[in-house]
Amino acid sequence: MIGTGYVGLVSGACFADLGNDVICVDKDLKKINNLKNGIVPIYEPGLTELVKKNYNIGRLKFTNNLGYAVKKSNIVFICVGTPTKKNSNAADLTQIYKVAKEIGKHILKFKIIINKSTVPVTTGDEVERILSKRKSKKLFSVVSNPEFLREGEAIRDFSYPDRIIIGTKNSRSNKILKNLYSSLISKGAKYINVSRRAAELIKYASNAFLATKITFINEIANLCEKTNINIEDISIGMGLDKRIGSRFLRAGPAYGGSCFPKDTKAIINTADKFKINLSLIKSVIKSNDNRSILLLKRISQILKNKIKNKKICFLGVTFKANTDDMRDSSSLKMIPYLSKKGAIINYYDPTGFKKEFNNLKKVSFCKNVKSALIDSDLVIIHTEWNDFKSLNFKSIIKKKKFAIYDMRNIYTSSKMLKEKIKYYGVGW
């Protein structure tokens, strides 16, 4: 596994747990040394135990020596980042191509080189071109095997995937990979063999579709707010239709994280190159960009346009629960804005302090929920952690007047009404 991040480390540990010998490579030596000492750099439920177990029995190794790992392996997974390029919608493939060049130096016998990173259509062709500059095409096969795991549920998603997509027309590689995944296939995962380009596009199309579904329900939530309808009723009513499905159909803040924002941009960039206008996805991006502005407007209304010196408490700042990932979280737009307007912000997140808010005025991390809540004028439930699902706000906040803006609709308005708390949800 080249790149020991959210995807490489989880996949590496899970492949080792299935009985394979795995070497995880990262250029970050500190990360590698920590992993050797059982310190896992990311928050992912169950991962530390899985890493320690497989490291201790010798099936999982860590190194910063890419050449050593490639020489020792039959299958090489590229799992490095593909962030958005600066001032562009395109995916930055620098890390992929750098790794491909490095791999090329160390191929001595047949190897399958797999792009597990999310990469635009034709990236596999380019990796193949880079490798064939150094080595005969008989010595390698470039395959696309996109990853669909969700942070926070990554081990379960790896172990019980809905589908395994293998993009290759090379029958030898296909046979080897079907065998690699055989224990997941026997548990019910569908194994789909398509062309390399199709596999690359399946990943982007899937993420763009899910981002569209979230954005769709968020826009319907805006209509619910004006028509006195509870969006939760709409989500349930729609989601029970099997053609629609209930997942990714809950209104909330703008979608964020390390995938949807960058992948929606990258797919429109790819389509633009082929002179195809993905107008729907373009609208989704626009609507999602506007989402935090809308939610900030509502905060302003709740505070009667007096944000200065108001004590605001953020419960959760990551883009979703059960992860420490801050990439493109909507809190990165909201907290700086409110801080600039003079609010005094306390935040608590189960995954701890966030350096992203370091330089902001009057923004403090609190070590527990209670200390974050005390004395708040407004509580914003930003992330749906279980820790926030049964709080007794009145007894903790100890203030006569305060409001709650529940961006995840965790609580019900009737419960809050009984307690005479000013309570606002998303979409009603």
Ligand SMILES: NC(=O)c1ccc[n+]([C@@H]2O[C@H](COP(=O)([O-])OP(=O)(O)OC[C@H]3O[C@@H](n4cnc5c(N)ncnc54)[C@H](O)[C@@H]3O)[C@@H](O)[C@H]2O)c1
């Ligand atoms: N995070 C997710 O939930 C998720 C899910 C599915 C797919 N993906 C895709 O998987 C890819 C990786 O995402 P991630 O979140 O794991 O990224 P990440 O940033 O967490 O990890 C990437 C790792 O690669 C390492 N790296 C970079 N260049 C290297 C090199 N030359 N040699 C060795 N190591 C190197 C980095 O140090 C880093 O540790 C992306 O394309 C992403 O879109 C991510």
